[in-house]
Amino acid sequence: MYTLGIDIGSTTSKCAILKDGTELVATSLQRGGLGTGGPEEALSRLWRERGLSREDMERVIATGYGRNKFRGADGEVSELTCHALGGRFIFPDLRTVIDIGGQDAKIISLTADGRMSNFIMNDKCAAGTGRFLEVMANILCLDINDLGPIAAKSDKPAPISSTCTVFAESEVISQMANGVEQADLVAGICQSVATRVAALARRAGITQRVCMSGGVARNEAVRRYMAEALNTEISFDPRAQYFGAIGAALYAWRQADQVYSGNF
Amino acid sequence: MAEEVKKAPKPVDVNSAKYKLGKIAADAYTDAFQAKKEGKIVAWVSSNFPVEIPETLGIATVYPENQAAGIAARGAGERMCNVAEADGYSNDICAYARISLAYAKLKECPEQEVAMPDVVLCCNNICNCMIKWYENLAQDLGVPMLMLDIPFNPDYDVPQSIIDYVSAQFWDVVAKLEELFGLKWDDDKFQEVTGFSCRASRAWLAATACAKYTPSPFNGFDLLNHMAVMVTARGKETAGEAMETLYKEYMDNHANGTSTFRTEEKYRIMFEGIACWPYLRVTSTGLKSRGINMVTTIYADAFGFDYNSFEGMIRAYCSVPNAINLEKSRDKRIKLCKDNNVEGLLVHTNRSCKLWSGFMYEMSRQIGEACDIPVTSFDGDQADPRNFSEAQYDTRVQGLVEIMDANKAAKGAM
Numbered sequence: 001m002y003t004l005g006i007d008i009g010s011t012t013s014k015c016a017i018l019k020d021g022t023e024l025v026a027t028s029l030q031r032g033g034l035g036t037g038g039p040e041e042a043l044s045r046l047w048r049e050r051g052l053s054r055e056d057m058e059r060v061i062a063t064g065y066g067r068n069k070f071r072g073a074d075g076e077v078s079e080l081t082c083h084a085l086g087g088r089f090i091f092p093d094l095r096t097v098i099d100i101g102g103q104d105a106k107i108i109s110l111t112a113d114g115r116m117s118n119f120i121m122n123d124k125c126a127a128g129t130g131r132f133l134e135v136m137a138n139i140l141c142l143d144i145n146d147l148g149p150i151a152a153k154s155d156k157p158a159p160i161s162s163t164c165t166v167f168a169e170s171e172v173i174s175q176m177a178n179g180v181e182q183a184d185l186v187a188g189i190c191q192s193v194a195t196r197v198a199a200l201a202r203r204a205g206i207t208q209r210v211c212m213s214g215g216v217a218r219n220e221a222v223r224r225y226m227a228e229a230l231n232t233e234i235s236f237d238p239r240a241q242y243f244g245a246i247g248a249a250l251y252a253w254r255q256a257d258q259v260y261s262g263n264f
Numbered sequence: 265m266a267e268e269v270k271k272a273p274k275p276v277d278v279n280s281a282k283y284k285l286g287k288i289a290a291d292a293y294t295d296a297f298q299a300k301k302e303g304k305i306v307a308w309v310s311s312n313f314p315v316e317i318p319e320t321l322g323i324a325t326v327y328p329e330n331q332a333a334g335i336a337a338r339g340a341g342e343r344m345c346n347v348a349e350a351d352g353y354s355n356d357i358c359a360y361a362r363i364s365l366a367y368a369k370l371k372e373c374p375e376q377e378v379a380m381p382d383v384v385l386c387c388n389n390i391c392n393c394m395i396k397w398y399e400n401l402a403q404d405l406g407v408p409m410l411m412l413d414i415p416f417n418p419d420y421d422v423p424q425s426i427i428d429y430v431s432a433q434f435w436d437v438v439a440k441l442e443e444l445f446g447l448k449w450d451d452d453k454f455q456e457v458t459g460f461s462c463r464a465s466r467a468w469l470a471a472t473a474c475a476k477y478t479p480s481p482f483n484g485f486d487l488l489n490h491m492a493v494m495v496t497a498r499g500k501e502t503a504g505e506a507m508e509t510l511y512k513e514y515m516d517n518h519a520n521g522t523s524t525f526r527t528e529e530k531y532r533i534m535f536e537g538i539a540c541w542p543y544l545r546v547t548s549t550g551l552k553s554r555g556i557n558m559v560t561t562i563y564a565d566a567f568g569f570d571y572n573s574f575e576g577m578i579r580a581y582c583s584v585p586n587a588i589n590l591e592k593s594r595d596k597r598i599k600l601c602k603d604n605n606v607e608g609l610l611v612h613t614n615r616s617c618k619l620w621s622g623f624m625y626e627m628s629r630q631i632g633e634a635c636d637i638p639v640t641s642f643d644g645d646q647a648d649p650r651n652f653s654e655a656q657y658d659t660r661v662q663g664l665v666e667i668m669d670a671n672k673a674a675k676g677a678m
């Protein structure tokens with residue numbers, strides 16, 4: 001039995017297909033989230049590349065900020081539950097998820113048996129989110145995906161003290177004008193995101209195993225500074241950006257399975 | 265062509281608590297206009313100022329916080345905030361203050377007109393922003409400001425020194441009002457007013473305590489409307505009678521298995537903070553559509569002042585939520601959660617109210633731990649509509665539901 005999860009975020013749309021709730025058979029990602037053609041694009045790519053179709057899916061669950069607006073699903077569930085489920089699918093002993101997406105950051109705590117027990121999300125502010133990195137990458141004329149590798153070359157990150165994205169923008173510009181090395185500046189930017197989210201994580205409480213999810217998790221520098229700030233090991237899986245979609249597919253499978261077993 | 269069938273409007277039940285309370289709240293505004301017309305004294309008063317003073321002296325009252333809430337709920341919060349901001353007030357300042365200062369300038373706002381004051385009566389037991397707000401009102405309107413200073417109490421209980429300090433100020437404000445407006449304090453009238461205030465408070469607290477029943481006999485959002493009477497008219501005779509009607513209705517609902525929460529009560533939560541007035545419908549529907557009843561909130565109980573002596577009254581005004589330390593505030597809330605079988609806590613991180621929102625980060629964590637319930641917060645503002653995101657609210661409420669569901673399932677499996 002196939003189930004599909006679609007995670008419609010603020011900047012990207014992600015899909016994941018599970019077979020029998022245990023095997024991840026396909027994923028796809030498309031730039032463009034809520035209010036764009038992104039979700040449809042991500043889906044048609046998935047069908048195209050895998051030779052599957054909507055009819056093959058027993059159940060489809062949408063998640064992410066665009067979950068309520070998406071018409072092609074059988075149900076929707078919050079990205080909080082989905083990141084918890086998706087993370088746990090990859091790391092069965094997972095207790096803490098640090099998710100940094102395009103416009104928010106969240107810390108999700110799980111019980112030993114895998115239930116979501118609490119979550120904390122960022123205030124309505126871009127600092128500490130993917131958007132912050134995007135703005136900074138723009139100022140530096142860099143691709144957001146290059147920030148991690150560039151930061152890796154630095155051993156003295158430039159301190160970015162402003163917590164506000166707009167103030168940090170001018171801080172970065174003046175540091176550039178003062179001739180601060182690009183690698184140090186980028187490292188400082190990554191460290192600033194990590195420190196801000198780490199403060200949120202400390203509020204929620206950190207229990208091992210900890211992993212990062214969401215697009216920003218791919219940034220190796222942010223992960224390293226996060227581990228330093230929290231003084232803990234951070235697990236990472238290259239599929240981190242798909243945790244929400246995987247969780248939604250798993251949720252869909254559990255619902256479908258309950259229907260079959262008559263518990264629904 | 266099919267004839268249009270007009271639904272007959274529901275007849276108004278003049279004996280219902282809803283009607284009585286609505287009328288008292290509306291009358292509070294018209295009475296002040298009438299008093300003004302008759303040349304009597306009108307005061308603008310902060311919501312936790314001892315109402316016993318103006319009531320005893322026969323001074324008509326207007327509560328700018330209540331006015332601002334009404335303006336915000338009717339959709340004019342942003343317009344009024346813009347007026348204040350154009351005058352140089354930062355948008356970081358409490359939106360109630362901005363709306364009120366804008367009204368003081370314009371002297372009109374169709375969403376809620378009020379009689380202009382002869383004096384402003386300020387009490388800082390809820391916050392210190394109040395002091396600057398009232399100073400500016402006094403300056404802009406050319407009227408005197410009388411200040412009753414109830415400082416934040418870092419101790420758990422109210423020490424005698426504070427009671428003495430506040431009592432002295434109470435009589436000082438009375439003396440100043442007598443002198444300013446040629447009024448005469450009457451002890452018998454004072455006794456009568458305290459009696460009215462306590463009667464209303466007792467009935468109000470009894471009504472809100474009906475949330476202990478499952479299902480609750482009322483929708484918690486009702487409290488947000490009814491409490492207007494406790495803010496603006498708790499010292500009036502009619503308030504007690506109307507509050508007793510409300511209590512009786514809730515008890516009847518409980519006996520009959522009915523409720524003003526007109527859907528299945530699947531979850532019971534406590535709401536923390538002032539209501540998000542510009543989005544009252546969105547915030548209430550976001551809960552109701554998921555079967556969540558906000559059964560209790562300290563915000564409503566805060567306006568119940570029950571006491572049996574002069575000192576008791578002073579102590580009550582020194583013990584309002586924003587004047588007490590974190591431990592006492594937390595314990596009061598934990599009691600509400602436990603008394604009312606609350607399963608989750610939803611915190612309004614209110615951009616206007618720094619004091620209240622500031623200490624909620626740590627306090628809500630402690631409450632969640634002590635009551636073993638999930639806690640979530642959303643960003644909003646009591647009156648400035650620019651600080652709220654519906655999508656964010658929706659996700660956080662849904663997350664809360666998903667945890668409450670998982671908790672129920674885990675309990676069921678045990």
Ligand code: SF4
Nearest residue numbers: 358390391393616617
């Ligand atoms: S809302 Fe908060 S900041 Fe504004 S007057 Fe009330 S207590 Fe003070």
